[in-house]
Amino acid sequence: MIDLDKWQEIFSSLSRHKLRTILTALSVWWGIFMLVILLGFGKGLQNSATRNFSNDAENVLYIWADQTSVPYKGLPAGRFIGYTSPDLEAIKGLEGTKRTSARFNMSGNYFIAYKNKSLAYRVQCVPPEHYYIENPILTSGRFLNQTDMDLRRKVVVMGEAVREELFKEDEDPLGEYLEIKGIKFQIVGVFTEGKKRETERVYLPLSTAQRIDGTEDVHTMIVDMGKANYEEAMVIEESVRQELSTRLKIAPNDRQAIGIHNDAENFKEISLVMTFLNIFIWFVGIGSIIAGVIGVSNIMLIIVKERTKEIGVRKALGATPNSIISMIVQESVFLTSIAGYLGLACGMGVIFAIQKVMEINEAELEFFHNPEVDIKLVLVALLILIISGAVAGLIPAIQAARINPVTAMKS
């Protein structure tokens, strides 16, 4: 009963002083609101960066074949080189390569056909290890496996986009056959990816495709370097170059024949950007909290000053110093909590709305993905604001509660 009374007293005091209540509330609300929005957007940027770059294996070498630019061991410059499966095996044995994969493109023009429909989507012929390079999400069935590879099975794993084009929503494609180059491949899996564009393809076992074309060639070789750092990645790239140069009789100083794209270079840039982004977010976030703290402290100081006379009157009527202090502190805590909570709710609302709008429009922005907010962080910020509001109220409240009522009433 007594406690309820105290709340009624607090509530009436706040509601009768609308302007100062609104001002205090606004500064807390704004601080928390901005923090939430900021963290949300920061997270959105970060998520898009991680989605674009680290959903796939992070440290990868892509190796393609080109023309020699230096004559070597009696062989002329301008010779076209090409890789074969034994080259891939050789690279697999090198130090620092966690896994290897390869791509082979079958010759000629062909379509992906099912019943009377046909599509011109890409047909990628890869070994089972390719799973770890692209990290597709299997919505049904499985990816290619070693047995498919060993037995050169005629099986296919198709992308979600392909399924949508060729099958009805309620149809189960597993076990059905796609026809490619006049050969029927049994569907063993369906996969999806973060970006829809990347599901406009099917995967065939590398060995099966090679047999169809009657060749041992591979067109692109891929090396997963695991957790190698930038320097290590450079060393691995160099050893791959050496190995291939020896095997294919290429001059060691020929930088053109063996084309290599090293992800580590990208990755270095990205992690630098992420670090800056993080620093920026923290900087602005802490700034907005400090601004909030200063705002609340200032207003509490003014409020207590403004209320000195009231405090004197209350004391004359029998208020103890403690009851005065607790009144002011509780008002401050109550106000900052409510305002902070509203700021949190509004901020989350905005973030949520953005998420929804993006979902509905299937908007896929390169630089912005799935904004989310670390609630724990925001709660800590809110706590800091509440405590600083309490402390900011506490110090002048203690002073005001101490001066004698006559002096207080004169002010």
Next chain:
Amino acid sequence: MISLQNIRKSYHTDYNSLEVLKGIDLTINQGEFVSIMGSSGSGKSTLLNILGLLDEFDSGEYLLNDAAMDNLSQKQAAMYRNQLLGFVFQSFNLLNFKTAMENVALPLYYQKVDRKKRQALALDYLDRVGLKEWAHHLPTQLSGGQQQRVAIARSLITSPKVILADEPTGALDSKTSHDVMEIFKEVNREGITMIIVTHEEDIAKMTNRIIYLKDGLIEKEETGTISQT
């Protein structure tokens, strides 16, 4: 009820110190209606504030209701003020954001009386000073005389033993002043000790004992028009 012995009080500022009360001896019995007069700066307000435990004295002895009032903690002083004393000020000192009724009820809040009971009692006391219809008005919507009556109701609500009033009619015209004094007399007839500070001779005359202060000492005493019952 009240007994002062050799009460001294001085104020210290940055440059000098000023002795305002230079040894006050005074006894006031329960049910008396006392007025304190004296020229400006003679120490009337200071004395009343000390009596009201709103200010501390430097030396001497003060007995209120047979209890010694020296070295009180703020909390003890607050308790005595709340339970034994009622105050009426020249400038009313009502809280502007509270209605008349809430102002009157405020002392009971610090006695932890429950809200409904508090408000019912506040209405009773407002009725006594003839302001029941104004219960839900804010002080700014009331005239000076009405505000002072609200303040009186507030001082009465805790049924104090002593009411202290510092120039309660100082801001009022003579008609309203007399109305206020009528209320005081009535309160006094119920046995509550009244002590008022005033500048006005005719107001002082309405009490039963007039104390003249001069330069921090009691100069003389006179008997007023109303006799003690």
